[in-house]
Amino acid sequence: MRTIKNLAIILLVVFTISGCNHKSDKITIGIIQYANQSILDSVYSGIQSKFKEYGEKYKIEYQVAHGDPILNASISKQFIHDSVNLIIAMGTPSAQAVINGTKRIPVVFTAITDPVGTKLANSLDNPGGNKTGYTNMQPFDKEIELIKLIKPDVKKVGIITNSSESNCVAGMVYVRKALEEFKISYEELDASTSSEITACAQSLSNKCDVFFISPSNTIYENLGAIKKEAQKKNIMIVGGDRSAVTKYGSIGTYSYNFVEMGINTAELAIKILDQKLNPGIIPVSRPANTYLYINIGAAKELGLTIPEVLIKNAVKD
């Protein structure tokens, strides 16, 4: 009985605290982020900087689910219950939970690799319902083209994938298509956890002379292991994000500026709120600019020369 009494007291205190919320008449924007991952964090910093320009006009409610499905559900329910004016969702599961929960509050999703495949949008041109947003599907065709330009005599490209990540599965469709268009042979190995990546890299390094970094978070987190195996056998690494080029020996990649993508997302959200637009008829867009990053040092180590055109187009750090 005493425990029940104690519990009653705890609950009473807690209910009183939670009752003391003040509703303000500012425009509230709920931002839900599925996990702290470098791309999503950059996008958020972009969103934040844009909303800061408006000073006190917008109130930002920012929550991170840390990859926890219960937390993800609780946060999205909370936003919908609080009737925020607009929800920005980063990460596919968060976007899905929000869109499933509300047909009324406008939703802007961002940094979603495959909005159509994950049924967040009916099509890129006409997402339908109460949602639209930005996709970050990388320009894979251009990245594969880099292989041909820098190493025309490529024998085989090795790719470590993670079939448990929908981003990776969706992206690989485009990667395979590009590889087949350029008539480059390739081999894929699947690693679902960090611990399997080294083994896969070792196995691939015996057969391949180029590594392509697939769009998987697990792979991005373990680029160090891949770099180590590649250096042993003088293998060229291509693709990945910007940090793959600057830190992990990738010879080059095309990438978006994710802070810029965050700013675009915030602008889209503000446009929807100001002009009372129907998000369902606004096409899902890619960031306007792609940036080429090149690591000349890594090329020299492998004895390769990078064509002048590429060096001219690349972003100078």
Added chain:
Amino acid sequence: MDYIGIIELAFIFSIFVLGMIISFRLLGFADLTIEGSFTSGGAIFAILLSNGINPYLSFLMAILGGGIAGLCTASLHCYAGINKLLSGIITLTMLYTVNLRIMGRSNMYMGNTTMLNLFKQPWFEFSLLLLICLMIFLLVKLLLSTNIGLFLRATGENEVFVRNLKENPKKFIILGLVVSNSLIALSGCLFAQYVGYSDIGIGQGMLVSMLTAMIIGENIVRPSTLNRQIISAFFGAVVFQFLYSLALEIGVKPIDLKIIIGLLLISFLVLAKYGNRNTHNKNIGSSFI
């Protein structure tokens, strides 16, 4: 604060906790399969639904899928003679591939056509979850009150005793794990419908979260009888979910959430220990956790 949402999620998780009570408490079987069968429930439902199968039939198939996972673990333990913990881990590992194969991808959005939003009114979701939850609790209560249920409980307490009564304890371990994993798959299936997507990572960390819920529940409702043990599942899930939402509401950073849950768990355990020092009511079931 969204109290309706909290109760709805608590309905879903209380079924999970109930399944866990059967394996962890009544059978004394630390069954790690449950994280996998939770995901399976959602995965099977999502894939069947997207292939145009009736939602109620898909729902039953999802429950069945969980049952098969439980059967697998129980068989590994009973017939292959593998250690309890290990047989759970083996099934859990294999379920990862199975779940990916079932869905054919790692994430699947279900859209509008689930059981929970067959009717668009907000009361429908709540009343359906309430109804399912009540039915499940009643069924489990009825099952555990039959002779078979008594034997199941006896198996967890003392296998030798069951053998002396000329019954095979393996039978009851299998039954227990099948029921437990079916309930957890049911809970996973409802959760996937509730959030609108099924994801390969949906079961990750559920074991610890729901163990917390189970222990919170047992410290609110002292489980001295079977009825109290069953009811504790619901209260545990409600308080657990409430704490989650409360922490968000008062602005606790989600990153700090787990340590708060841990501290609360400690305070509940300590409270229970010293609050009831003088009473001698023994809780039913195995107390290895």
